[in-house]
Amino acid sequence: xxxxxxxxxxxxxxVAALVAAGYQPVPIDAVGDLDRAPEGGWxxxxxxxxxxxxxxxxxxxKITDEHAIAVLLVVDRTMTPDLAGMSGFTDFMLSxxxxxxxxxxxxxxxxxxxxxxxxxxxxxxDLQLNTATYQATIGxxxxxxxxxxxxxxxxxxxxxxxxxxxxxxxxxxxxxxxFGGSRTVDVHIxxxxxxxxxxxxxxxxxxxxxxxxxx
Amino acid sequence: xxxxxxYVLRTVQERGVRFIRxxxxxxxxFLKSFAITPAELETAFANGMRFDGSAIDGFSRxxxxxxxxxxxxTTFQILPWRSGDAGVARMFCDIVMPDGSPFxxxxxxxxxxxxxxxxxxxFSFYVGPEVEYFYFADTGPEPEILDQGGYFDLTPLDVAQxxxxxxxxxxxxxxxxVESSHHEVSPSQHEIDLRHAxxxxxxxxxxxxxxxxxxxxxxxxxxATFMPKPLQAHDGSGLHLHLSLFRDDKNxxxxxxxxxxxxxxxxxxxxxxxxHGREITxxxxxxxNSYKRLVTGFDAPVLASWDRTDQEAVVRxxxxxxxxxxxxxxxxxxxxxxxxxxxxFSVILAAGLAxxxxxxxxxxxxxxxxxxxxxxxxxxxEALDSMASSTLVKEALGEHVFEWFIRNKRQEWRRYxxxxxxxxxxxxxxxx
Numbered sequence: 211x212x213x214x215x216x217x218x219x220x221x222x223x224x225v226a227a228l229v230a231a232g233y234q235p236v237p238i239d240a241v242g243d244l245d246r247a248p249e250g251g252w253x254x255x256x257x258x259x260x261x262x263x264x265x266x267x268x269x270x271x272k273i274t275d276e277h278a279i280a281v282l283l284v285v286d287r288t289m290t291p292d293l294a295g296m297s298g299f300t301d302f303m304l305s306x307x308x309x310x311x312x313x314x315x316x317x318x319x320x321x322x323x324x325x326x327x328x329x330x331x332x333x334x335x336d337l338q339l340n341t342a343t344y345q346a347t348i349g350x351x352x353x354x355x356x357x358x359x360x361x362x363x364x365x366x367x368x369x370x371x372x373x374x375x376x377x378x379x380x381x382x383x384x385x386x387x388x389f390g391g392s393r394t395v396d397v398h399i400x401x402x403x404x405x406x407x408x409x410x411x412x413x414x415x416x417x418x419x420x421x422x423x424x425x
Numbered sequence: 426x427x428x429x430x431x432y433v434l435r436t437v438q439e440r441g442v443r444f445i446r447x448x449x450x451x452x453x454x455f456l457k458s459f460a461i462t463p464a465e466l467e468t469a470f471a472n473g474m475r476f477d478g479s480a481i482d483g484f485s486r487x488x489x490x491x492x493x494x495x496x497x498x499t500t501f502q503i504l505p506w507r508s509g510d511a512g513v514a515r516m517f518c519d520i521v522m523p524d525g526s527p528f529x530x531x532x533x534x535x536x537x538x539x540x541x542x543x544x545x546x547x548f549s550f551y552v553g554p555e556v557e558y559f560y561f562a563d564t565g566p567e568p569e570i571l572d573q574g575g576y577f578d579l580t581p582l583d584v585a586q587x588x589x590x591x592x593x594x595x596x597x598x599x600x601x602x603v604e605s606s607h608h609e610v611s612p613s614q615h616e617i618d619l620r621h622a623x624x625x626x627x628x629x630x631x632x633x634x635x636x637x638x639x640x641x642x643x644x645x646x647x648x649a650t651f652m653p654k655p656l657q658a659h660d661g662s663g664l665h666l667h668l669s670l671f672r673d674d675k676n677x678x679x680x681x682x683x684x685x686x687x688x689x690x691x692x693x694x695x696x697x698x699x700x701h702g703r704e705i706t707x708x709x710x711x712x713x714n715s716y717k718r719l720v721t722g723f724d725a726p727v728l729a730s731w732d733r734t735d736q737e738a739v740v741r742x743x744x745x746x747x748x749x750x751x752x753x754x755x756x757x758x759x760x761x762x763x764x765x766x767x768x769x770f771s772v773i774l775a776a777g778l779a780x781x782x783x784x785x786x787x788x789x790x791x792x793x794x795x796x797x798x799x800x801x802x803x804x805x806x807e808a809l810d811s812m813a814s815s816t817l818v819k820e821a822l823g824e825h826v827f828e829w830f831i832r833n834k835r836q837e838w839r840r841y842x843x844x845x846x847x848x849x850x851x852x853x854x855x856x857x
Contacts, residue, residue: 354440357501397620397622401602404597
């Protein structure tokens with residue numbers, strides 16, 4: 211997850227806090243640099259206001275308006291009175307940053323950033339698949355799938371309520387040139403059930419001597 | 426870029442994975458690992474990650490210290506035991522030489538080569554293991570048991586239920602489905618049965634399972650061990666393997682009309698296991714201590730024979746309930762959980778396939794008053810002698826692994842031979 215950082219010479223402790231929170235800081239010199247978005251896009255932008263309060267705020271405003279990226283300001287305590295009534299940023303925190311606070315604030319901003327396009331989201335009950343990011347979640351809890359588990363689950367979620375023969379699943383998910391035979395499907399179904407957990411494992415039902423069905 | 430690689434890169438980014446552990450095993454089956462950061466992932470997929478193989482057991486060879494670990498993206502899995510922010514994931518690797526050719530000493534490659542041979546005969550090989558192990562209070566030289574429980578005991582004798590449960594949860598998060606688990610016969614001994622899978626995935630799973638069992642035990646402040654025979658007076662730990670071959674989508678071992686519902690191919694496969702059983706034992710039971718388990722009176726196999734129920738027979742044909750052709754299988758009972766699963770599956774498969782290719786005749790079971798069966802080797806040294814003269818094992822393992830293994834194990838045996846044991850001191854010192 212990438213976070214754009216302005217100005218391009220952030221304090222070391224801020225960089226360390228970002229990395230610890232699981233983000234990759236990318237320093238930018240100007241708003242235009244945001245056009246070179248990393249794969250997966252920007253999670254947020256962070257503007258560290260040390261001097262030039264006005265200049266930094268105007269950069270923050272541009273990022274918000276022109277790029278629709280959530281902006282977190284890092285300010286000195288003495289600056290807070292000036293923030294009153296200002297717009298052009300999503301949230302702010304005080305310098306030096308607290309690592310845990312930074313992580314929580316970024317995560318909250320991150321989840322309120324522009325929603326993923328509908329066609330990239332597949333859902334079955336409280337299970338969600340984001341086909342753009344390959345991530346599966348139950349409620350807000352991510353499930354750690356291997357690639358083939360993900361592909362199989364995606365296939366099932368795309369076609370709920372329908373019974374599929376093992377051979378059909380094999381051909382559609384693994385491809386025709388796969389050698390393993392349809393036992394592979396059984397093995398992966400069992401693995402998926404294990405990962406879905408006890409409560410939800412029954413979502414995938416075995417239709418005896420036919421195959422499998424989701425829901 | 427391939428989609429499966431893209432899947433890994435994307436997941437690493439989305440889930441904030443900070444370290445990716447690259448896993449492989451040495452020839453003895455010990456898990457080896459080095460970590461890379463997400464930034465290096467693409468290089469790892471494209472070229473492999475360079476490492477010095479000369480310090481890895483069974484990898485060393487003159488002028489061959491530089492090797493590459495090439496991660497298998499389909500094995501990418503976030504590890505469940507590092508909670509918190511710092512996500513850690515693992516991938517199993519194939520080991521290749523700088524010129525891109527497979528490294529002959531890589532056990533995972535050895536298994537893939539044997540599976541390829543089965544595939545050319547139209548078979549895929551499935552394995553379902555029963556993993557037995559002990560919990561002890563610590564790693565000290567005197568094993569201290571945690572309970573006096575016995576087979577299938579329920580609380581309060583089975584105090585380790587909780588540890589087992591935590592292990593199973595961890596295994597399920599790792600995508601390793603567990604069929605059942607219970608307290609085993611010996612005090613402090615436990616068993617976890619894994620749902621069968623194709624042999625390569627299962628070898629990966631077993632290596633992962635051993636780590637998970639040890640990790641979960643460590644988190645609870647105890648020690649888990651796969652040592653084959655830690656308690657002299659009690660049953661040791663085995664790794665019974667339920668084996669089947671599938672041809673297309675049919676279980677090649679099943680024949681509804683035949684005796685025991687065992688097809689001709691299954692009978693030949695078993696015949697292969699019996700005929701070559703002695704030759705492969707050094708691999709399936711690779712430690713001096715392994716042979717302390719393979720003795721009469723402790724439910725361990727000692728004969729290269731087969732049976733439905735005889736605990737001394739190395740092959741058992743389980744009775745399958747109802748009409749489930751896919752459940753027909755044979756159980757090979759010699760291996761112990763301290764084996765290298767890649768090599769163990771390789772030699773078992775080779776022995777079984779030899780039976781099919783050469784149309785071996787399955788001998789009668791001892792209970793049917795057949796000819797007296799061979800005994801399995803009773804020491805590592807004896808097992809090595811059988812192995813050393815086996816072209817079957819040499820072909821299955823390849824020359825590099827075959828020679829290194831025998832050399833390494835002969836050394837181990839010599840060290841053991843020189844050892845003055847407690848038995849001798851207690852027995853001889855007072856009287857001689």
